[in-house]
Amino acid sequence: MYKSFIALFVCAIACTTFSCKKEQGNTQPNLINKIKIGESILTNNSKLTLYSDKDITTGFFKVYASLVNSGGDNIKNAVITYSTLMQMDMMAHASPVEQPVFSNEEKMxxxxxxxxxxSSPMNTWVVKVSVNGEEKIFPINVPASTTKNTGSYTGTDGKAYLVTIVPPQKWQVGLNDFEILINQRLDMMHFPVVENLQVSLTTEMPSMGHSSPNNINPVSIGNGHYKGKANFTMTGDWRLHFQIKSNDVVLINDAYVDILF
Ligand SMILES: [Cu+2]
Known part of the structure; x- marks a missing residue:
């Protein structure tokens, strides 16, 4: 009897300690290799912080939002939406965004x-983040990327499209998984994703005038993303050419992005 009491007691302590530690460890956002791109305090005193994986330039960037209440606890059931706006000299426009979802792994x-x-002195970007209806505005400086990783094209249907590379963490010699994102520019503010297109990939090394074999054409994986593989036979400058078809009719003959590694 006495022994089982002890056992129960030890177990209770161990469980409490363990779950307490686990709880604390699990509620911290994963900020390894994240770059802070803005922070703001909401009216209820919770703190909203935005992060990216790397320095922002033109192109596709994951944006992480950490939301922590005044007691330091992570809030994971907020309704958060992103939108962008570029204020230009004579007009304003938005750009494609993907709405954030809470990740139990990253805690953001x-x-x-x-x-x-x-961006330029006359053309400035903001990312607007709405948290449960309260909007916060983050000015973001966007230098031009050193290589072209997003482009705008007029399709054979007369509509405008954006084709953007979603690169892997690191390009390497050999096979590289990558995605492209295809959006239609409906108007200055709306960029719906386009699914069910057929994409074929050819590679080119412009400086040496050769291509590479064994690339794998990107296929639709939903949300306007198309996943493929590029096979690089050497380091250097590579251009990925995408011919994009809709119902087997050429929509964009040559959308391309450039890579340097
Ligand atoms: Cu602009």
């Missing part, structure tokens, strides 16, 4: 933004 909301053109 993860969405994405495409910066379709660089």
């Amino acid at each position: 909301y993860i969405g994405a933004v495409v910066f379709s053109m660089p």
